[in-house]
Amino acid sequence: MIEFRNVSKTYSTGSEVIHNANFKIEKGEFAFLIGASGSGKSTIIKLILKEENPTSGKIIINGKDTTNLKPSKIPYLRRSMGIVFQDFRLLPDRNVYENVAFAMHVVKATPRHIKRQVPMVLSQVGLADKAKKFPNELSGGEQQRVALARAIVNNPSMLIADEPTGNLDPNTAWDIMELLNEINLRGTTVLVATHAKDIVDRMNKRVIQIDGGNIIRDKKGGYDSEI
């Protein structure tokens, strides 16, 4: 599903942020990507999204080498992934329904499909009754649910979450994690970049730990399990 083969990334400033990374996330897996700020987590996410290109090595997504993917094909690569960010990234001038429907317009879904799909996804994340609300009328947890609904509305095969609970209090954060787990149980591959220790410990899933650009651990367990 997501495979890194000897991937290194050096930015034009000359600093190497990823050094020879190797890992493979299988279809249907749930994995955490952990590490301190500046460890290279975000770069790994950017490489998966093909926002950045690796300096060397190969990145294989859904069995396809994306290293030499043409820029015009990137949108189609991204349609296979749902993406969630720490800051939710909702459109403030559109209500919940429109924010989710927006992602479907973008992939040119039919109006009928949109009308059927959006309410279904909203009820899946527990926001069926808030469709008409605007983002500033929602709590942080609710906003992240909208973002989650938007990420899964097009049925992507994988979900990438970059610090999804970074702006949330612990209880709300846990709700979001349970939702992510639910989505995973329906067959979607989930990769969560985080440094929320308690959550990682509690979920007890596969953990890929990165430090100074090197992957220093890749196995099931808690945040601080012995390397």
Next chain:
Amino acid sequence: MRFNSIGYMISEGFKSFFKQKKMTSASIIIMCATMFMFGIFYLIGENVNFAMSQLEGEQGIRVMIKDGATDSEIEKLKVDIQAIDGVSTVTFVSKSEALATVKSWISGSSDSEDLLDGYEEDNPFPASYFVTLTDLNKNSEVQEKIKALDNVSDLSTNNDVITKLATLARTIQIITLVLLLILVAISIFIIAYTIKLTVYARRREISIMKYVGATNGFIRGPFIVEGIIIGIVSALITLIIIGFAYNAVLTKMMSSAVMQSISISLYTFKALFARVLIVYLILGIGIGTLGSTISMNKYLKV
């Protein structure tokens, strides 16, 4: 591309057109002003061309035929003149016709009425060809060629009017062209700037669109629609303003003594409407598309 996504782009384009009120109205005003200036010269140019086409029928070259030329030589001369590029019609005027014409000019003044009596026997007026042109610009060229032919004794022509008109027409054409270029440059810049502000205001939306897998064409669509709307609205507003302005000026000119003394008619705006509309719409849509396309490229690299 499915129909509903085109519909989506158009509705998004309209929404943003109305959201950015200040900037869109500013760019519409500037576009209208430049289009208006261009329009003035365009209309003058059209009218000068119109006037020239009216004068072309009247302005011609009189080719005096040498006395003593035989009928077959005269006939050959006609064929030779007609073969020259730029010649429209060649009409023969015989010696007696020439005399009759001159007599008719004189007959107005009673005391000299019989001045030309008796010339029938020894007619001093030469036979001639009256040559009209398809294009006044070719006047001097045609004259040179006729002069070189046999049996031509002299040419008489209203060179002054012809060259002046031709120069005027060319000057106006050049001014119109230069103005057009300036208009296009200014308008593209203005629209690009307006769209850039919209793009900037919506950069968040654009980045989200990129992340959920929107193609560049899909993202660009609404902005191009917005640019086109600005272009079309400016074109229509300018069309109305210039229509009224033109009719007002036309009425004044037609009632002036100068215009009444010469027999040249000008276009009514009605006659020019379709032409101006098409020119403006092409300009508006072209500039709108180009301006918004230019402004987008930077923001599409996510």
